[in-house]
Amino acid sequence: MNEIPVSRNQILNVEIIDLINNGMGLVKIDGYSIFVKNALPLEKLKIKITEVKKTYALAETIEILKASPHRVILKCKIYDQCGGCNLQHLDYQYQLIMKTNFVKEQLLKISKLNVIVNDCIGMEDCWKYRSKTQVPFGVRNNKVIAGFYKENTHEIIDMDRCEIQDALADEIVNFMKTIAQKYKIPIYNELEHIGNLRHVIIRKAQVSNEYMVTLVTKEDKLKNEEKIISELINRFPQIKSIVQNINPKKTNTILGDYQKVLYGKEYIIDYIGDVKFAISSKSFYQVNPVQTKVLYDQVLKYANLTGNETIIDAYCGIGTRGLYLAKQAKAIYGVEIVSDAIKDARLNAKLNNFTNAYYEVGKAEEIIKKWQKEKIEADIIIVDPPRKGCDSSLLNTIKEMNIPRMIYVSCDPATLARDLKNLSDTFDIIEVQPVDMFPHTSHVECVVLMSRVKNEKLRNM
Ligand SMILES: C[S@@+](CC[C@H](N)C(=O)[O-])C[C@H]1O[C@@H](n2cnc3c(N)ncnc32)[C@H](O)[C@@H]1O
Known part of the structure; x- marks a missing residue:
């Protein structure tokens, strides 16, 4: 078998030959593949090898020496950590060609x-398109945080804005962090399986502009439940339903089997064309x-x-x-x-x-x-x-x-x-x-x- 031509932490100057489907740029050295994050075809980059496997290596871009004409300025502050929008560095028309x-x-x-x-x-308009937001809560330096998990980890990135999500949903998440802090709601710790508030899920009905907030907790009891509800609906009158879902299990699955309506309706109503749909907190609905x-x-x-x-x-x-x-x-x-x-x-x-x-x-x-x-x-x-x-x-x-x-x-x-x-x-x-x-x-x-x-x-x- 040929020797692996790179080693971990090695810095290299390379030229990207292709873009593969997970949004990574491809480099070949003696037939060996290196997949580079935040890279585009024909770009010249300084990269750092982050992981070496038998048949391929992973790398990150540390300097762009010659940029592709299709590269665009990133909108998102957490692009490097999140990994959700893996094509955000590519202009939208080129994304469509690639697909x-x-x-x-x-x-x-x-x-x-x-x-x-x-x-x-x-x-x-290819921004703010997601009508469903789903994020875990955590605590860092005694402060309540919420956001996506850092790529390939369970470490929460505290996030105040996601550019592909509905902007009001982001505001609701930020507000939930503030009131969880204010009312000292115990935040769930997944390693130790202690605490209570696990996730918040927000769904927006696009046409009717109705919002549903689902609070996922470990226990049935939610401390200061009435105050949380009143704060949320006073600040956001668009919220027409608040649901508490109880998930007592030590699991990566977000929702538990049992849930109850804390405020308003069990469903929010949306339309596709002139057809009307009821969306509940558990139903699969395109985002x-x-x-x-x-x-x-x-x-x-x-x-x-x-x-x-x-x-x-x-x-x-x-x-x-x-x-x-x-x-x-x-x-x-x-x-x-x-x-x-x-x-x-x-x-x-x-x-x-x-x-x-x-x-x-x-x-x-x-x-x-x-x-x-x-x-x-x-x-x-x-x-x-x-x-x-x-x-x-x-x-x-x-x-x-x-x-x-x-x-x-x-x-x-x-x-x-x-x-x-x-x-x-x-x-x-x-x-x-x-x-x-x-x-x-x-x-x-x-x-x-x-x-x-x-x-x-x-x-x-
Ligand atoms: C991609 S979703 C499509 C949902 C729906 N057509 C829509 O446009 O909203 C796939 C659906 O298949 C369901 N499903 C998965 N395996 C199935 C099976 N073996 N038989 C029937 N439904 C299944 C899932 O629960 C999910 O609702």
Whole structure:
């Protein structure tokens, strides 16, 4: 085996040859890869090696000797520590190009399919887009702090502003720090599993401008509960719901099983287009409401509805996307593994007076098999699985079911490519549309249109 050409703490002058998907620049020395944080292609940098492994090393940039024309001034004060926005140093138009290319590369490399990939659809205003804020509390020098964990650690970075989060949510977090200090609320210490206040989660309903604050505590009792509530609602009248979630376990999972409403409503109400949704503190809801509409409009376009279609909505969450289509469809059959989400989906259907939406709790791979046996004939199936993609048994059932059209919504191009390869013996892959749901990070979402028979009309949509 060749010798490793670098050592830890070594300082080197290098030129970056590529940008890889986690936002790091790539350097090669005798075929050995070095991944450099805060680096862009063709830049000349002074770097410091921070970690050495058998097949690669990690490094940080200590001086930019020649900058890329695509490098931009960082907005964020904690960029170096946080690691959340790993593409923030790259101009936004170039971020979109990078995401499009990444999807193309993954599809070609993993599925070996040469499919049409459109340019990634970005945001007009790519800041303050997140409608959900979720941060842990801690104590440093007797002061209450709150913020994200430092990259790859559980050390809290005390943060007063995150540039991709809603600005009022940041104000609520800062205010919570002040009142936790003022009322001497015991802050949770995860190492010793003592204290009480663990996390604050803030959700904003974009259209109605309603906010929900969830305080996660270790114990059921919350010291000075009434004072905290009154301080919060007096200062922020936009808060329409305060929930206490109790998580007594020594775990990294944020939410516990039990929760209660301390103030206001159990739900806040939001809209996507003219469809109304109730959001509870536990439900999965996309965190970028502006791009959610873009994503759903893309699905609507691919669905090309006439009013006569029966649609299966697999991995339906709280039903948002299926209900966005329901007005123009004959029937929606939704399936989702989380029973609370199905409860919300049914409530959401009711809120909109839709009587054509049916939901079942369970694994998509099992419930859709059952629907196949019950001879439910769908015209379109939409799948929107988590990062690990679809279960292969589900893909087999879909192939057997003779459904003319399939729309695959994916948050991971690698598992998407694997599943498309599997489906490509039965479906013609018409086109892939990447959508940027998370500007300044390397994540990319895709919507794929597939047809069981080759269909030129669809191809030209
Ligand atoms: C990426 S989310 C999509 C949610 C929803 N379609 C939306 O747009 O808000 C994936 C969903 O799949 C659910 N899920 C995970 N594994 C599942 C399975 N085997 N069967 C059904 N649902 C599953 C998760 O609970 C989650 O709600």
